[in-house]
Amino acid sequence: MNASxxxxxxxxxxxxxxxxxxxxxPFFWMVISATNTSIDIIGGKTSFGGAxxxxxxxxxxxxxxxxVFWNSAKVAVLATLSTIIVSSLAGYGFEMFKSKARDRIYSxxxxxxxxxxxxxxxxxxxxxxxxxxxxTHVAIVLPTVASAFIIFYFRQSTKAFPTELRDAAKxxxxxxxxxxxxxxxxxxxxTYAAALVIVFMTNWNSYLWPLIVLQSNETKTITLVVSSLAxxxxxxxxxxxxxTILATLPTLIIFFLMQRQFVxxxxxxxx
Amino acid sequence: xxxxxxxxxxxxxxLNGWLFIAPSILLISIFLxxxxxxxxxxxxxxxxGMMMKFAGFGNVVRLSNDPVFLQALTNTITFFVVQVPIxxxxxxxxxAVLNNDRLKFIGFFRTAIFxxxxxxxxxxxxxxxxxxxxxxxxxxxxxxLHLTDAPIGWLTEPFWAKVLVILAITWRWTxxxxxxxxxxxxxxxxxxxxxxxxxxVPAWARFVYITVPMLKPVILFTTIISTIGTIQLFDEVYNLxxxxxxxxxxxxxxxxxxxxxxxRFMPSFGYAATISYxxxxxxxxxxxxxxxxxxxxx
Numbered sequence: 001m002n003a004s005x006x007x008x009x010x011x012x013x014x015x016x017x018x019x020x021x022x023x024x025x026p027f028f029w030m031v032i033s034a035t036n037t038s039i040d041i042i043g044g045k046t047s048f049g050g051a052x053x054x055x056x057x058x059x060x061x062x063x064x065x066x067x068v069f070w071n072s073a074k075v076a077v078l079a080t081l082s083t084i085i086v087s088s089l090a091g092y093g094f095e096m097f098k099s100k101a102r103d104r105i106y107s108x109x110x111x112x113x114x115x116x117x118x119x120x121x122x123x124x125x126x127x128x129x130x131x132x133x134x135x136t137h138v139a140i141v142l143p144t145v146a147s148a149f150i151i152f153y154f155r156q157s158t159k160a161f162p163t164e165l166r167d168a169a170k171x172x173x174x175x176x177x178x179x180x181x182x183x184x185x186x187x188x189x190x191t192y193a194a195a196l197v198i199v200f201m202t203n204w205n206s207y208l209w210p211l212i213v214l215q216s217n218e219t220k221t222i223t224l225v226v227s228s229l230a231x232x233x234x235x236x237x238x239x240x241x242x243x244t245i246l247a248t249l250p251t252l253i254i255f256f257l258m259q260r261q262f263v264x265x266x267x268x269x270x271x
Numbered sequence: 272x273x274x275x276x277x278x279x280x281x282x283x284x285x286l287n288g289w290l291f292i293a294p295s296i297l298l299i300s301i302f303l304x305x306x307x308x309x310x311x312x313x314x315x316x317x318x319x320g321m322m323m324k325f326a327g328f329g330n331v332v333r334l335s336n337d338p339v340f341l342q343a344l345t346n347t348i349t350f351f352v353v354q355v356p357i358x359x360x361x362x363x364x365x366x367a368v369l370n371n372d373r374l375k376f377i378g379f380f381r382t383a384i385f386x387x388x389x390x391x392x393x394x395x396x397x398x399x400x401x402x403x404x405x406x407x408x409x410x411x412x413x414x415x416l417h418l419t420d421a422p423i424g425w426l427t428e429p430f431w432a433k434v435l436v437i438l439a440i441t442w443r444w445t446x447x448x449x450x451x452x453x454x455x456x457x458x459x460x461x462x463x464x465x466x467x468x469x470x471x472v473p474a475w476a477r478f479v480y481i482t483v484p485m486l487k488p489v490i491l492f493t494t495i496i497s498t499i500g501t502i503q504l505f506d507e508v509y510n511l512x513x514x515x516x517x518x519x520x521x522x523x524x525x526x527x528x529x530x531x532x533x534x535r536f537m538p539s540f541g542y543a544a545t546i547s548y549x550x551x552x553x554x555x556x557x558x559x560x561x562x563x564x565x566x567x568x569x
Contacts, residue, residue, distance in 0.1 A: 012368050015364070015365075015368060020384060026442070029398060029402055033398075042406060046408055086295050093291025093292040096291075097288025102292070109295070112304070113499070117503060118530075119306075119310050120307060121529070121530075122313065122544055123544075124302065125533075127306070142298075146296075146298035146303070176287045205391040205392050207506045223392070227393045227396075227397075230393075230396075230397040240401075244391070247393065
């Protein structure tokens, strides 16, 4: 009995150990590679090298880092804030107000989850071209704001929102928007935190749509810049690695800052 | 009088409800419903650039005679049929093991395994590209462990390029799915497991007969989301394989083909729109099948 417990535990640790190693190795590789030359990286060198300074200098001469970072931050922050506001309003609305028409509309909204982006991109591109929004960050943000996935997530989480709170607030004479703003938002803050992590990551990392819309160097985001550096005929991997670190750092920071809230928010959504 | 008042209240609440959902409905109509209908309309036209003329079902005929399209379709189906089950099973196993609070370093393991999905899609494609080069770190490890006699051409041989894409997506998304399962598991009453353990139900049976059925709605949800994601695969194949789906179109996906038809070659919007409807039909079909399969078993 004891021996089988021990083997079970060992097996679990081995399984988790291998999984954690495989999960973390590319990050380790990214940091190691940032200090090596391109030739060393392609050759699979797994120890620190002395090329970090050169790689950083080369990256900063090739790329207008502040501008590119500003572009990425602008797109991600604008998209995240507007998505969270619009989707949480909808999640609250769909859960709190019951009517037959709304149930049907909600089913339609969920159905849009199935619409692949590839089927939208040509008409969206034509729309943006017609309205002169090509090469603007507004064109990146607008189509992402109403997200069926995030609306679904907020509605699921709203099911756990105590209706007594809402009723009490109503008795106190609060208007619906006041209940939303002063009671719902603070009570649901871990839901908001988890949504923030997911939406920020999605938008910071988004690639295909910006690739289509942002054609001038002045508007490009860091993901586009890293991709174009990496797709050169002879990419300088040392330089590219600096880019991948800079592209990954903001999402890593947001995740670690919000980790506790994120997990709580996820727990609320699957109840 | 009372009825009139109640009716007025109801109308007031209804109006409020509409106001809360109005912004999303408006945006979804403009940026989702309109474009998808517009795509359907476009799919009946053919021509280059803005010179388009009505072609009826001409594009569908062209599809059936286009070897590149058939290749992209086969690749896309291969990716999702192979990758989604591997990832879902792996994520479930990891979640089941990580649900045990008595294990040491549990926080570390949870974070470590979730971390890949924080990485930028482009960044990880670039990392995988360098790790899997001919003389790269992965081939060296495989050679050192005597798992292979000669370096594998991950980026140059069609078969291995497909394997690389599958490895990459699995690395990136397993932790993401695991978090949904882990969250769902935490909401399951522990006493069910305790009772089963006391009754002498072995660990694998607890997993198959308690965990999996309890998580069915979440599994269905993540499977559909993952299916949709894999059918739309673009970023990874674009960045891992030089934007063309090389070698020999082995990693060309439908989304990448649509992109190439629209933005790389001379734009043929109508034909590309037709292919985008192949994706719509696939997503609808597979989601329906998954719903059906999940319902059947209960």
